[in-house]
Amino acid sequence: MSVRDNVAAVRKAIGRAAQAAGRDGADVKLVAVSKKIDTAKMLEAVEAGIRIFGENRIQEARSKQDTVCWPDDIVWHLIGSLQRNKSKLAVTLFDMIQSVDSLEISKYLNRHAGNAGRTLPLLIQVNLADEPSKSGFHPDAVVPAALEISRMEHLRVKGLMAIPPYCDNPEDVRPYFRQLRHIKNTLNDSGLDLSELSMGMSSDFEIAIEEGATMVRVGTAIFGQRRK
Ligand SMILES: *Cc1c(COP(=O)(O)O)cnc(C)c1O
Numbered sequence: 242m243s244v245r246d247n248v249a250a251v252r253k254a255i256g257r258a259a260q261a262a263g264r265d266g267a268d269v270k271l272v273a274v275s276k277k278i279d280t281a282k283m284l285e286a287v288e289a290g291i292r293i294f295g296e297n298r299i300q301e302a303r304s305k306q307d308t309v310c311w312p313d314d315i316v317w318h319l320i321g322s323l324q325r326n327k328s329k330l331a332v333t334l335f336d337m338i339q340s341v342d343s344l345e346i347s348k349y350l351n352r353h354a355g356n357a358g359r360t361l362p363l364l365i366q367v368n369l370a371d372e373p374s375k376s377g378f379h380p381d382a383v384v385p386a387a388l389e390i391s392r393m394e395h396l397r398v399k400g401l402m403a404i405p406p407y408c409d410n411p412e413d414v415r416p417y418f419r420q421l422r423h424i425k426n427t428l429n430d431s432g433l434d435l436s437e438l439s440m441g442m443s444s445d446f447e448i449a450i451e452e453g454a455t456m457v458r459v460g461t462a463i464f465g466q467r468r469k
Pocket of ligand 1: 274276297320321404442443444458459460461462
């Protein structure tokens, strides 16, 4: 299958899942996860209509942005953990940071966004199952953290992101997606105005859409297996 065919198949599946949940497929943004994928394949995705790329490494994103003349309407989301010494660069490279996982990093991002004269949209990453291998706020810590970050002048908290535990049966991931939606609702009840839920990857994005995902992050189903 070509990248073009894969994008079409993923879009179709997004539409079907949205419809089954009584939602509009147009309300689900498709983030093409392009980590470790070469720019030739990424350009095929652009030809197929992809406009949002998700990258997890600063250097890789920078070299891809620098070596190709991308259309003006392409946007870049950081979906990987960010170290504070890269936060200044991250503010220049990314339109959105989906992986804000500590108050400390949010303070750096706020300062660098202010220095750059911009407002930075972000998602707060939640470590739903408290897995040591994953970053993100503990579910119990998200509400106070989100309230604090939302008071930072140059940041805009748009919603939540999570990478739930891997399950052979995607149905087993559903409770985690539901939990993330509940946390978002709690935050909105506390006075925030969060609209985005970034959840669902190649193996489970349809279930995530049924549970309210507004962004799905899909790599393998678009580009095929990544090199190790
Ligand atoms: C790699 C990655 C994805 C995409 O995973 P696939 O299974 O290839 O679709 C999504 N989100 C994050 C945070 C990732 O690191």
